Amino acid sequence: MSAKILVVEDEPAIADAVGYALSEAGYEVDTVGDGDDAIAAARDTSYDLMILDLLLPGTQGMDVCRTLRSESDLPIVMLTAREAEADRVGVSRSARMTM
Amino acid sequence: MTVTSTQGELLRDLLDGSRDGILALDENGVVIYANDAAAKLLERAKLQVIGKPFAVFLPLERRRAFRRALTILDPGASASVGLRNGTDTEDSIAVIRRIEQGSPPRFAVRLAVPADTEHVRAADVEPPSRRAISRELDAFFLRFPRAVVGIDRTLKVVFANPRARNILGRDLIRIGRPFVDGAAEGRLRALAERLATIAAPVPASLVELRDGRRLRVTGVAASGREPAVMLFDDVTEEVRHEEVTRDFLRNAAHQLRTPLTGIATAVQVLQSGAKDDAEDRDRFLSHIERHTARLSRIARGLLVLARAQSGETVRVEFVELEPLLRELTSEARPAEGVTLAVVCEPGISALSDRDLLHEAIAALIDNAVEHTHEGRIDVAVAEAEGRVTVEVRDTGPGILPEHRDRLFEPFYRPSASGHGFGLGLAIAAQAIEAMHGQLAVEGADPGTRFTIRLPSARVIA
Numbered sequence: 340m341s342a343k344i345l346v347v348e349d350e351p352a353i354a355d356a357v358g359y360a361l362s363e364a365g366y367e368v369d370t371v372g373d374g375d376d377a378i379a380a381a382r383d384t385s386y387d388l389m390i391l392d393l394l395l396p397g398t399q400g401m402d403v404c405r406t407l408r409s410e411s412d413l414p415i416v417m418l419t420a421r422e423a424e425a426d427r428v429g430v431s432r433s434a435r436m437t438m
Numbered sequence: 439m440t441v442t443s444t445q446g447e448l449l450r451d452l453l454d455g456s457r458d459g460i461l462a463l464d465e466n467g468v469v470i471y472a473n474d475a476a477a478k479l480l481e482r483a484k485l486q487v488i489g490k491p492f493a494v495f496l497p498l499e500r501r502r503a504f505r506r507a508l509t510i511l512d513p514g515a516s517a518s519v520g521l522r523n524g525t526d527t528e529d530s531i532a533v534i535r536r537i538e539q540g541s542p543p544r545f546a547v548r549l550a551v552p553a554d555t556e557h558v559r560a561a562d563v564e565p566p567s568r569r570a571i572s573r574e575l576d577a578f579f580l581r582f583p584r585a586v587v588g589i590d591r592t593l594k595v596v597f598a599n600p601r602a603r604n605i606l607g608r609d610l611i612r613i614g615r616p617f618v619d620g621a622a623e624g625r626l627r628a629l630a631e632r633l634a635t636i637a638a639p640v641p642a643s644l645v646e647l648r649d650g651r652r653l654r655v656t657g658v659a660a661s662g663r664e665p666a667v668m669l670f671d672d673v674t675e676e677v678r679h680e681e682v683t684r685d686f687l688r689n690a691a692h693q694l695r696t697p698l699t700g701i702a703t704a705v706q707v708l709q710s711g712a713k714d715d716a717e718d719r720d721r722f723l724s725h726i727e728r729h730t731a732r733l734s735r736i737a738r739g740l741l742v743l744a745r746a747q748s749g750e751t752v753r754v755e756f757v758e759l760e761p762l763l764r765e766l767t768s769e770a771r772p773a774e775g776v777t778l779a780v781v782c783e784p785g786i787s788a789l790s791d792r793d794l795l796h797e798a799i800a801a802l803i804d805n806a807v808e809h810t811h812e813g814r815i816d817v818a819v820a821e822a823e824g825r826v827t828v829e830v831r832d833t834g835p836g837i838l839p840e841h842r843d844r845l846f847e848p849f850y851r852p853s854a855s856g857h858g859f860g861l862g863l864a865i866a867a868q869a870i871e872a873m874h875g876q877l878a879v880e881g882a883d884p885g886t887r888f889t890i891r892l893p894s895a896r897v898i899a
């Protein structure tokens with residue numbers, strides 16, 4: 340059985356491209372476009388990995404990460420256009436992980 | 439050397455009239471004569487100079503050199519000793535000469551006249567001119583376009599010009615009182631301490647006051663009895679403008695990068711195999727098409743903004759509003775169930791630039807469409823007292839007060855949601871300003887109301 344990945348990305352072109360590439364690589368992929376749907380999907384389905392955009396409509400990526408981190412061990416990979424040091428520190432603190 | 443009484447008086451007159459400070463010392467270096475200029479240069483009364491060892495008027499570091507000169511100088515030879523710490527200059531040395539023969543005095547000392555003392559002496563001779571200079575300096579000081587405060591070594595204010603009092607307030611700057619007394623504005627006081635008590639220079643510094651204003655502070659350190667001088671400017675607006683520009687560039691880069699990333703990933707996926715499947719290929723090509731259109735809209739928006747900001751003369755004409763609004767609302771695509779209505783009597787015209795007015799109203803309608811998911815969007819035109827108002831009101835979620843001040847900044851987006859890129863309202867604001875109109879925003883409970891005010895055609899007719 341292939342691993343299941345949840346892609347959280349509000350920009351359809353990027354969600355489509357990431358989803359396509361992962362599917363081609365043999366993973367099972369679900370895609371959602373906002374933070375609230377991401378939390379609901381993660382609670383509903385047992386995923387092996389989440390790929391999470393930082394800037395989302397509604398609940399922001401950082402808050403999604405914080406919420407899920409408090410209730411599960413789901414590995415989360417942040418997908419973002421932000422490169423600033425402050426963002427990296429913010430993410431690693433939120434996720435309690437070393438980047 | 440024998441001097442007759444008459445010659446002695448003549449010599450004394452000559453010495454007293456000299457601009458240079460002249461002193462005579464005995465074998466031990468004690469002053470037995472000083473002329474007026476010497477007393478003045480040493481900043482003492484003549485009686486406080488005579489009878490004192492000359493060494494006491496020198497800095498500690500110079501006294502050893504002076505005493506050595508007394509012991510080693512041959513008759514007729516001379517040596518010079520600095521009157522101040524640091525580098526010696528022509529106007530800050532004492533030249534000591536051992537007198538060749540005869541009874542005391544054994545040494546003659548000449549103090550060079552500092553260059554700026556020349557002016558003081560000239561002014562002494564001509565008091566009216568001195569007052570005139572002083573008046574001019576006072577006037578200049580009062581009108582000087584920077585805030586200036588003089589601070590003595592005990593941190594008391596010794597002078598301040600009106601601009602300084604305007605910026606810091608009369609409570610913080612009072613002549614004779616400590617500079618910014620108390621715990622308030624600690625950073626400013628720390629700079630003052632450095633200048634006035636440590637007498638150290640300070641680099642140009644940016645200081646944020648407790649009320650949020652920013653001051654750029656420089657200063658001249660205290661020197662001898664001269665107070666420190668602190669100069670400052672209120673650069674709050676300048677700093678804010680720099681921040682807005684920085685945000686603009688960062689946001690512009692981010693907004694350009696989103697479609698570029700979309701295009702780049704689509705191309706990458708196509709090249710990695712999606713191009714071989716007709717359905718996948720068309721889907722990713724449509725992504726590229728959509729993002730290219732987005733880039734094009736951003737570029738167009740930036741050009742409109744640049745035109746509105748350029749200050750170039752706007753092409754003002756009578757623009758009839760009813761057909762313009764009909765055109766704009768027919769292009770709008772409000773969410774399902776949202777009513778878009780226009781109330782505008784035919785014949786009302788605004789004195790404006792057709793293109794800029796088009797862009798401004800289009801931006802307000804687009805903004806309302808984007809944020810209104812239920813209810814109504816009403817566009818209403820009214821004319822009164824020579825002004826025409828165009829109101830765009832929606833029943834969307836409204837704008838939080840903390841976002842209102844920055845709403846018209848280019849690329850400012852209160853949240854990441856929505857598909858706009860934060861240029862529309864900036865364009866609207868700049869376009870209306872370029873036409874000398876006003877754009878206001880207020881809460882409409884529910885929703886938001888934007889109001890454009892422009893001169894109406896009737897004023898001109």
